Structures are given as C-alpha cells and as structure tokens.
Amino acid sequence: MRASRDAAALIALGALPAFGDARELRFQSNPFRFGVASGDPVPDGVVLWTRLDGQVLERAGALRLHVPVQWEVSEDERFRRIVRKGSQLAIPELGHSVHAEVGGLRPGRHHWYRFTAGGEVSATGRTRTAPAVNAAIDRFRFAFVSCQSYENGYFTAYRRVAEEDLDLVVHLGDYIYETATMGPERAVRLQEAGGELFTLDQYRARYAHYKTDQDLQAAHALFPFVVTSDDHEVKNDYAGATELSGVSPEQFLLRRAAAYQAYYEFMPLRRVAMPAGPNMRLFRRLHFGNLADVHVLDTRQYRTGLSCGGGRKPQCEEALGRTQEMMGPEQEKWLMDGMRASGARWNLLANQVLIAQLVQMANDTPTFSMDNWDGHVQARARLMKFLAEARPANPIVMTGDIHSNWVADLKVDFNNPSSAVVGTELVGTSISTGGDGDDSTRPQVLALNPHIKFFNNRRGYVRCTLTPSLLTSDYRTLPYVSRPDAPVETRATFVVEDGKPGATEN
Numbered sequence: 428m429r430a431s432r433d434a435a436a437l438i439a440l441g442a443l444p445a446f447g448d449a450r451e452l453r454f455q456s457n458p459f460r461f462g463v464a465s466g467d468p469v470p471d472g473v474v475l476w477t478r479l480d481g482q483v484l485e486r487a488g489a490l491r492l493h494v495p496v497q498w499e500v501s502e503d504e505r506f507r508r509i510v511r512k513g514s515q516l517a518i519p520e521l522g523h524s525v526h527a528e529v530g531g532l533r534p535g536r537h538h539w540y541r542f543t544a545g546g547e548v549s550a551t552g553r554t555r556t557a558p559a560v561n562a563a564i565d566r567f568r569f570a571f572v573s574c575q576s577y578e579n580g581y582f583t584a585y586r587r588v589a590e591e592d593l594d595l596v597v598h599l600g601d602y603i604y605e606t607a608t609m610g611p612e613r614a615v616r617l618q619e620a621g622g623e624l625f626t627l628d629q630y631r632a633r634y635a636h637y638k639t640d641q642d643l644q645a646a647h648a649l650f651p652f653v654v655t656s657d658d659h660e661v662k663n664d665y666a667g668a669t670e671l672s673g674v675s676p677e678q679f680l681l682r683r684a685a686a687y688q689a690y691y692e693f694m695p696l697r698r699v700a701m702p703a704g705p706n707m708r709l710f711r712r713l714h715f716g717n718l719a720d721v722h723v724l725d726t727r728q729y730r731t732g733l734s735c736g737g738g739r740k741p742q743c744e745e746a747l748g749r750t751q752e753m754m755g756p757e758q759e760k761w762l763m764d765g766m767r768a769s770g771a772r773w774n775l776l777a778n779q780v781l782i783a784q785l786v787q788m789a790n791d792t793p794t795f796s797m798d799n800w801d802g803h804v805q806a807r808a809r810l811m812k813f814l815a816e817a818r819p820a821n822p823i824v825m826t827g828d829i830h831s832n833w834v835a836d837l838k839v840d841f842n843n844p845s846s847a848v849v850g851t852e853l854v855g856t857s858i859s860t861g862g863d864g865d866d867s868t869r870p871q872v873l874a875l876n877p878h879i880k881f882f883n884n885r886r887g888y889v890r891c892t893l894t895p896s897l898l899t900s901d902y903r904t905l906p907y908v909s910r911p912d913a914p915v916e917t918r919a920t921f922v923v924e925d926g927k928p929g930a931t932e933n
C-alpha cells in the first residue's frame with residue numbers, strides 16, 4: 428500500500444506521469460543488486476537478464492509500475508561499438524525481471540552488455556554468441572555445475588569458474604534449495620527468510636538472497652549460461668505432479684507453478700520457457716558450429732511418480748516396469764529425433780540425475796536410488812538401446828545431483844561386463860552442497876560397479892575442452908567451502924576420443 432501511496436504522492440508532485448508509466452523515474456540507489464546474466468546463445472544473439480531490486484523500486488514508489496529498462500550490446504568492453512540497443516518493460520507480474528532477446532549479433536565472438544533504468548547503470552556483462560551454423564570450429568570450452576546450497580558453503584567454485592577461459596557454463600539444477608534453514612549451529616552462512624518455500628513470494632525471496640552472492644554474479648557476468656532445473660528448485664525428489672509429503676497432485680501443482688515462475692524470473696531464459704501455470708518448456712537444443720549439439724533435458728516435469736516409495740531400495744517391480752518414465756514420451760522422441768538428425772561431432776546431454784546403474788550394498792542387499800534412472804529402468808534401457816542402434820555421434824551425458832564426481836561408461840546391459848559401451852557419463856560435483864567433503868575414493872562401490880571409473884567427494888565443477896578429435900574433462904576441486912577463497916586444483920582428467928565411446932584417465 429505504501430508504495431502506491433508514494434507513487435500517488437509523486438504523481439501529484441508531477442515527478443511521475445500517471446497510468447503506471449515510469450519513464451521519468453529516478454532511482455535513489457542502484458537497482459541492479461542481483462547482477463546481470465546472459466544465456467542460451469545462438470549464432471546471432473543471446474538472451475540478456477537482469478532484475479530490479481524491489482527495495483529500490485519501493486523507495487521510488489515504483490513497485491507497482493511498469494519500469495522501462497534499456498539495454499545495449501557492444502563489440503568492445505568500453506561501449507564504443509554499440510551494435511544493438513533496446514528497451515523492455517520490467518513488470519511487477521514477473522518481479523521486475525528483464526529477459527531481453529537480442530538478435531543481429533555477429534557469431535562466435537564476445538559481446539559486452541549493460542542495462543540502465545531510472546538513471547542507474549548495471550554492471551557490465553560479457554557474453555559470447557554461438558559460432559555460425561555448421562561452422563568448422565576447432566575448439567569449444569565449457570564448464571558444468573550443479574547444486575549450490577547457500578547454507579552449506581561459499582560459492583568459491585564460481586569464483587574459480589570466473590577465472591577460466593570458457594565459451595559457456597551449463598547449470599544442471601539445484602540452483603537454490605527449497606528447504607528450511609539448517610540453523611546457525613550447522614549452516615556455514617545463513618539464508619535470509621529461512622523457512623521451507625511454498626509460495627511465489629517465498630521462492631522469489633530465496634533466489635533474491637542467493638543472487639546477492641558475488642562469486643555467483645561474477646560467473647554469470649562473464650559467460651552465457653544454459654540452465655535446467657532439478658528437484659530443489661521446487662521440492663526435494665518431486666516427480667511430475669507428485670511428491671512424498673502427501674499433498675494431492677492438484678495442490679502440488681500450485682507449488683510447482685510458483686516455483687517455476689520464480690525460476691524463470693531469475694534465470695537467463697528465453698520467453699519460450701516462460702511458465703504457463705505449472706508447465707514450463709525447458710527441454711531444448713543448442714548448437715555450437717559443427718562441433719557440439721547440446722540437448723538440454725528436463726527429467727523432473729514429465730516423470731512418472733517415484734518408484735517403490737522413493738529412497739534407496741532393493742530393485743523392485745515398479746522400478747523395472749514399463750510405465751515408469753523419466754523424460755515422458757514427447758521429450759524422449761524429441762531427444763532421439765534430434766540426436767539422430769544431429770550433424771555435430773559431439774552430442775552433449777545436460778541431464779539432472781545419474782543415468783548409469785549404481786549398486787550400493789545395504790545390509791548385504793544390493794540397493795538402488797529410486798530418484799535416479801535406476802528407478803526408471805525401462806526408460807533408461809530405451810535410451811541405451813537407441814544409442815547402441817542409431818549410433819549418434821559421441822554421446823556425452825553431463826549429470827549433477829549427487830554432490831560428488833564420477834565417470835561412468837554407459838551400457839545397454841550394466842550387469843554384463845562385456846556389454847558394449849555406448850556413451851560416457853560425466854557426473855560433476857556440487858558447487859557447495861554437502862560442505863567440504865573428503866578424500867574418500869569408495870573402492871567397494873567402484874568394485875561393485877565396474878563401469879564406473881572414478882569417484883571423488885570434493886566440491887567444484889567440471890571443465891571441458893572439445894576438439895574434433897577429443898573431449899577433455901578436468902575435474903576441478905576445492906579443498907574446502909566452509910571458508911571463502913579456497914584454491915582450485917585438477918583432481919583428475921578424463922578424455923574421450925572421437926568415435927570411441929568410454930572415458931580414459933589421462
């Protein structure tokens with residue numbers, strides 16, 4: 428109420444035009460508190476993101492106004508060669524977020540961008556357009572990241588990502604955690620507004636707090652991101668329209684709608700991803716010359732319910748049944764059609780949870796995680812069979828979720844050591860979730876799962892370099908996240924040669 432009264436007072440004073448117009452608006456402080464970001468690069472453009480700080484808007488009486496935000500894109504860092512500019516209304520319905528889809532840029536090069544609103548200027552961001560369609564490029568560099576619990580640790584891994592020379596960052600989900608605060612005894616640093624999230628305003632507040640992290644902002648300001656979400660952007664282990672707390676699907680979909688909207692508002696996503704109620708189109712494909720196609724998956728929204736009550740279980744009938752889906756029929760067909768048609772040398776899949784089978788013993792019984800593809804065995808079998816028969820070029824799956832580093836061969840039959848290798852799964856550790864970790868190597872788990880070649884329990888990210896002949900993946904790890912400023916090291920390097928499925932340690 429106060430905001431609209433302030434606005435009315437300003438209008439009366441002639442400081443603001445009426446009818447929710449804010450063209451003459453002047454902010455008293457910088458509203459770009461959440462930084463800037465860019466995403467989903469194509470050869471001639473990229474989406475530019477920012478969001479105006481509600482507190483600054485409120486002080487200016489603009490919380491309920493449509494606020495024009497100008498953006499400009501330059502081919503040099505000092506904005507001497509501005510090649511595109513435009514304006515977009517930041518509206519209260521979308522939390523005054525801005526998603527500017529810029530076209531007309533030159534391919535395969537850096538661009539710099541910034542926003543202005545109410546007389547204030549944002550930080551300068553740098554981004555990079557994708558190479559020209561089918562261009563022969565000899566190198567593509569990217570990192571993939573996942574799982575950033577604010578309370579579990581510092582986002583130093585992002586500081587180290589920002590020091591890398593990359594064309595792209597891929598985020599595989601768990602950008603926020605919806606859970607209640609751990610409390611001052613256990614949290615490395617406390618989140619604001621600490622309860623579990625249910626409503627749009629609650630999800631927005633959590634993102635707003637995470638987005639104040641300077642390391643996170645630094646990485647976003649330097650590289651375009653391709654993002655997809657996992658479960659904690661909504662609710663731990665949710666599956667389609669269901670989750671385990673006992674609410675009905677109709678009730679849960681209200682929460683999912685709120686969570687998806689907040690996700691969209693805070694991510695550098697194109698308008699096609701803007702949610703309509705509880706539905707959000709996240710699966711999509713990006714092309715990087717003739718070198719890489721990136722198939723971005725959404726394995727949460729279209730899943731069938733958790734198999735066998737969830738958790739880690741001995742293999743059970745439901746998990747093996749034909750009705751259990753991970754991608755849903757439409758996305759599964761889209762993925763297979765796209766991989767079959769791909770002319771790229773490497774097919775990268777941005778995937779949420781572990782695809783490779785992972786057997787772990789509990790009380791002398793083999794158990795499997797029902798939240799992973801192990802809980803949806805037939806869906807995995809179809810994908811593995813597709814890789815074996817259609818033989819799309821060099822399938823490499825990037826996975827997050829389990830807060831640890833793994834490298835696995837993908838096989839049609841994981842129980843048969845002589846079953847052919849059809850692809851490689853690179854599982855990247857968390858940015859911070861799980862805390863410092865340790866140097867355990869889990870030899871018993873590796874012995875039980877001969878298709879798995881590496882395990883590591885530190886935080887960090889995976890840095891990859893693609894050339895026409897080789898994928899090099901460097902497992903970059905930090906010794907701690909409970910204090911800031913940790914150094915980074917390469918704990919292991921695995922390579923995949925063109926035409927030869929399976930990773931080998933360098």
Ligand code: FE
Nearest residue numbers: 574601828860
């Ligand atoms: Fe996670």
Ligand code: CA
Nearest residue numbers: 601657658828
């Ligand atoms: Ca997860």
